[in-house]
Amino acid sequence: xxxxxxxxxxxxFGGLTAVDDVSLHVADQELVALIGPNxxxxxxxxxxxxxxxxxxxxxxxxxxxxxxxxxxQQPVSKIADLGLARTFQNIRxxxxxxxxxxxxxxxxxxxxxxxxxxxxxxPSFYEKETQMKDKAIKLLELFDLAESVDQKASNLAxxxxxxxxxxxxxxxxxxxxxxxxxxxGMNPRETAELTASIKMIQxxxxxxxxxxxxxxKLVMELAQRIYVLEYxxxxxxxxxKEIQNNPEVIRAYLxxxxxxxx
Amino acid sequence: xxRNLREQFIxxxxxxxxxxxxxxxxxxxxxxxxxxxxxxxxxxxxxxxxSLNLILGISGQFSLGHAGFMAIxxxxxxxxxxxxxxxxxxxxxxxxxxxxxxxxxxxxxIPTLRLRGDYLAIxxxxxxxxxxxxxxxxxxxxxxxxxxxxxxxxxxxxxYIVACIVTLIIVNLIHSKTGRAILAVRDNExxxxxxxxxPTKYKVIAFTVGAAGASLAGSLYANYIQSVTPGxxxxxxxxxxxxxVVLGGVGSITGSVLAAVVLGVVDTVLQNxxxxxxxxxxxILIIFMLFRPAGFLGNWEFxxxxxxxxxxxxxxxxx
Ligand SMILES: Nc1ncnc2c1ncn2[C@@H]1O[C@H](COP(=O)(O)OP(=O)(O)OP(=O)(O)O)[C@@H](O)[C@H]1O
Ligand SMILES: [Mg+2]
Numbered sequence: 001x002x003x004x005x006x007x008x009x010x011x012x013f014g015g016l017t018a019v020d021d022v023s024l025h026v027a028d029q030e031l032v033a034l035i036g037p038n039x040x041x042x043x044x045x046x047x048x049x050x051x052x053x054x055x056x057x058x059x060x061x062x063x064x065x066x067x068x069x070x071x072x073q074q075p076v077s078k079i080a081d082l083g084l085a086r087t088f089q090n091i092r093x094x095x096x097x098x099x100x101x102x103x104x105x106x107x108x109x110x111x112x113x114x115x116x117x118x119x120x121x122x123p124s125f126y127e128k129e130t131q132m133k134d135k136a137i138k139l140l141e142l143f144d145l146a147e148s149v150d151q152k153a154s155n156l157a158x159x160x161x162x163x164x165x166x167x168x169x170x171x172x173x174x175x176x177x178x179x180x181x182x183x184x185g186m187n188p189r190e191t192a193e194l195t196a197s198i199k200m201i202q203x204x205x206x207x208x209x210x211x212x213x214x215x216x217k218l219v220m221e222l223a224q225r226i227y228v229l230e231y232x233x234x235x236x237x238x239x240x241k242e243i244q245n246n247p248e249v250i251r252a253y254l255x256x257x258x259x260x261x262x
Numbered sequence: 263x264x265r266n267l268r269e270q271f272i273x274x275x276x277x278x279x280x281x282x283x284x285x286x287x288x289x290x291x292x293x294x295x296x297x298x299x300x301x302x303x304x305x306x307x308x309x310x311x312x313s314l315n316l317i318l319g320i321s322g323q324f325s326l327g328h329a330g331f332m333a334i335x336x337x338x339x340x341x342x343x344x345x346x347x348x349x350x351x352x353x354x355x356x357x358x359x360x361x362x363x364x365x366x367x368x369x370x371x372i373p374t375l376r377l378r379g380d381y382l383a384i385x386x387x388x389x390x391x392x393x394x395x396x397x398x399x400x401x402x403x404x405x406x407x408x409x410x411x412x413x414x415x416x417x418x419x420x421x422y423i424v425a426c427i428v429t430l431i432i433v434n435l436i437h438s439k440t441g442r443a444i445l446a447v448r449d450n451e452x453x454x455x456x457x458x459x460x461p462t463k464y465k466v467i468a469f470t471v472g473a474a475g476a477s478l479a480g481s482l483y484a485n486y487i488q489s490v491t492p493g494x495x496x497x498x499x500x501x502x503x504x505x506x507v508v509l510g511g512v513g514s515i516t517g518s519v520l521a522a523v524v525l526g527v528v529d530t531v532l533q534n535x536x537x538x539x540x541x542x543x544x545x546i547l548i549i550f551m552l553f554r555p556a557g558f559l560g561n562w563e564f565x566x567x568x569x570x571x572x573x574x575x576x577x578x579x580x581x
Contacts, residue, residue, distance in 0.1 A: 050456060076455035085457070092453040094446045096561075105446040106457035108439055118438035119431050121270055125438065132439075172457050 001063055003028045003208050004049075004176055009058035011044055011232075018044040020232035022058075026176065031202055031209045033219045035243075036229035037252060042212045043089050045229070046178050050086050051076040062176075081109050085174035087165040089181050089212075095154035099145060099164060102153050103136040106171035139167050142204075143197060159190045163197070170201065176208045177201065183215045191218060198222055220244070228252065270430075277426040281419070298418050302486055304526035305421040306479050309428050311506040311518035313475025316432050318504070319513030319561070320441070321468030322448035323375060324383040328503050330390030331367065331473040333495035335359035335480030337397055340409040340490045347413040352485060359477040366393075367473035368466060375465040390500060398492040408491030416485045424482060428475055433515055435471065444468050505543055509550060511557030516564045521557075 004026040011019040018041045026032050034042050047053040049060055051074055061068040062082060071079055094102050111132055117125045140146045143163040148156060153164060162182060169177055179198070183191045195218050202209055213219050219226065219240070226243045228236040230252045236243055243249055284301060287293045293301070310328060317325045338359030343351050366389070374385040397403045435441050446454040447461045455461055484490045506525055510517030532539040550557065 052452065052456075075460065076452075077458050077460040080456055080458035088453070088456075092450050092456075094449040094453065096449050097442070097445060101442055101445075104439075105442050105454070105459060108443045109458035111439065113439045115435075115440060118440060119434050121267075121434055128439075168457060 001066065001068065002026060003030075003063050005059075005061045005063075005068055006049070007059045007061075009045070009048060009060065010056045011041075011048055011053060012056045017232050019048065019055075022229070022232070022234050024227055024234070024237075026208050026210060028063075029202065029206055029208055031198075031211065031222055031224050033211045033213060033223035033226045034229060035213065035216075035219060035226060040229040041232040042229055043180055044232075046086060046180055046210075046212065050084055050178065051079040077109070080172055080174075083173070083175035084178065085169035085172045085176070086178035087162070087169055087180055087182060089184070091161050091165055093153040093161055093164060093168070095152070097153060098149065099140065099151050099153055099156065100133065100136055100149040102164060102168050103139060103171045104132050106168045107132050107135070110173055136171060139170055140164075142200070143167050159186055162186070162194075166197070166201070170205065174207055176210065179209060179211045179213075181212055181214065183213055183218055191215060194218070195221055273430060277430075281422055284418070284422070300526060300530050302416075302418040302421050304523055305418065305425040306483050306486070307503070307506060307522040307526055308425045308519050309475055309479040309482070310503045311510065311522045312429050312432055312515055313472045313479070314503050315507045315510075315513070315515060315518045316436070316468050316475070317472035318507055319511075319518075320436055320448065321444050321465055321472075323465055323469060324379055325386040325469065325472070326383045326497070326500050326504065327370075327386030327390035328472075328476045329495040329497065329499035330393035331363040331476035332480035332483070332499065333390075333393055333397055333490075333492070334363045334366070335477030335482075336484035336490045336494070337403055337409075337480075338362060338477070339481035339484045340412055341402060343413055343415070343485065344409065349415045352413075352415040352481075356478060356481045359481045360474045363473045363477035364470050367470040371466040371469040372462065375462060375469060387497065387500070390495075391497070394492050394495050397495075403492075406492055408489060408493075410489045412485060412488040412490075414485060414488050416482050421482050421486065424478065428478065429515065429519065432471070432475070436515070440464070440467060502543075505547060508547065508557055511559035511561060513561035514557065514559040514563055516562065517557055517559035520559070 002025040006024045009022045060071045228249050235248045236246045339355040342355035370389050443459045443464045447464045451461045506521040510521030
């Protein structure tokens with residue numbers, strides 16, 4: 001059984017069909033890339049899958065306890081609870097909060113806490129706080145952010161902010177991680193580091209990853225399977241090698257502005 | 263963990279120090295009964311300002327309905343202590359007020375907290391006015407005439423202790439998992455929901471706790487001045503708490519406490535210049551909005567932990 005099963009997903013914005021009858025799936029621990037020219041509807045698919053936008057039609061199901069469960073109509077926070085975590089194309093950190101707090105917030109629904117023990121500062125409060133803090137710092141260390149724990153998130157450098165978003169998403173203990181253009185705005189060295197980090201995530205956390213990315217070098221290196229989207233429609237699906245030689249895909253890209261891709 | 267407990271202990275010590283100073287000055291005759299009344303009103307304002315700041319500053323929800331919840335607390339205490347004139351009746355009335363206010367805040371909050379900015383302000387103002395008008399027209403509340411000659415069980419000392427407890431509870435709440443979630447929702451609602459934090463839930467928690475604080479302040483107020491009328495809880499009451507929060511710094515609990523104290527003193531000095539006072543406040547508010555929109559302290563907080571680490575490091579530097 002697949003981890004994620006999406007059937008005939010469609011999203012209309014007024015007259016515009018941003019996502020048009022898309023069916024796709026992701027297996028356990030698979031790393032799938034979603035590529036396509038600007039405005040193809042990639043981010044919209046992420047927004048539909050994570051509940052930020054509601055589908056016009058189609059179904060989204062996630063494997064929970066070996067059963068497929070429908071995610072449509074669930075609130076965003078519930079979907080996150082069920083194991084879908086994401087980063088945003090335009091970084092969305094809690095800017096006024098510290099790096100550590102950004103990560104600890106993401107553990108909110110995973111740690112039960114009695115409000116009385118919070119307010120009265122009972123020993124169990126300190127225990128849980130310390131546990132959460134240790135866990136957060138371990139995650140931050142993996143992404144080379146441990147030195148910045150007490151900094152305000154908005155003071156981090158751009159590349160660090162992108163990494164913090166990934167750490168925050170991992171702190172929710174997801175089964176499936178959505179990365180929306182994680183390498184955008186990064187220099188080649190940072191992109192190489194990121195590529196290594198994404199590999200590490202997949203191996204260490206044993207989770208599935210769906211990746212939107214324009215950097216084809218990164219995509220070809222990481223992806224086990226690729227979906228190609230154009231004007232909201234899937235035009236190809238397959239292994240990186242197949243996609244590279246697919247005439248439809250080459251046409252779609254050569255027709256657009258993304259000449260540098262292959 | 264030991265350090266954390268010490269922090270709580272130091273706060274208690276500071277609070278006790280303040281109490282002791284007022285007590286000694288009263289004993290020594292420096293503070294007379296008129297001044298004690300002002301001190302008590304300041305303490306009540308601290309509760310009001312701190313609890314509104316939880317809603318306005320920490321949770322980022324523009325509420326103009328504090329007077330309504332205060333009214334509920336005040337009338338609960340007035341009505342119950344009338345027929346149950348003991349200290350236990352008074353405590354019971356506080357709890358009844360808090361329960362009713364929290365319940366109304368919950369019902370009010372779930373639909374309205376989806377609204378933003380101005381709309382939310384108007385909605386909360388509306389509910390507050392409905393509460394006041396209802397009180398104005400009920401028999402049990404004695405309509406517009408209000409209720410007089412209530413038995414008094416509160417004094418400056420009791421109100422002081424309650425104000426400290428409320429502040430401590432709210433500060434502890436802010437620096438906990440719940441508080442982090444509330445702040446995250448304020449900072450970026452979409453990101454908060456994407457990490458599993460339900461925005462409505464945490465807005466409603468902040469709103470409800472804030473409302474409970476207002477109700478508690480109302481109960482103490484009614485009991486201390488021994489009377490209530492609907493006129494005490496108009497829109498202007500909400501505005502005057504709002505002024506404290508804005509001047510002190512939206513999001514700074516330290517600022518709210520300071521502003522409540524400073525405005526309490528200014529209020530007393532200007533007592534005989536009724537109309538002029540409001541003109542002055544409005545002017546101050548405009549000047550702040552122009553030159554320091556973040557309020558006096560912005561969102562800065564006094565922190566025992568930070569204070570002592572600083573002291574320690576400067577001592578180490580010297581040696
Ligand atoms: N909330 C919205 N309301 C109206 N139109 C929208 C909305 N979100 C996206 N669109 C439109 O849907 C189309 C697909 O946008 P989307 O952001 O999904 O593209 P994308 O593939 O992520 O592009 P990019 O590579 O530039 O990020 C675009 O034409 C966009 O303008
Ligand atoms: Mg996009």
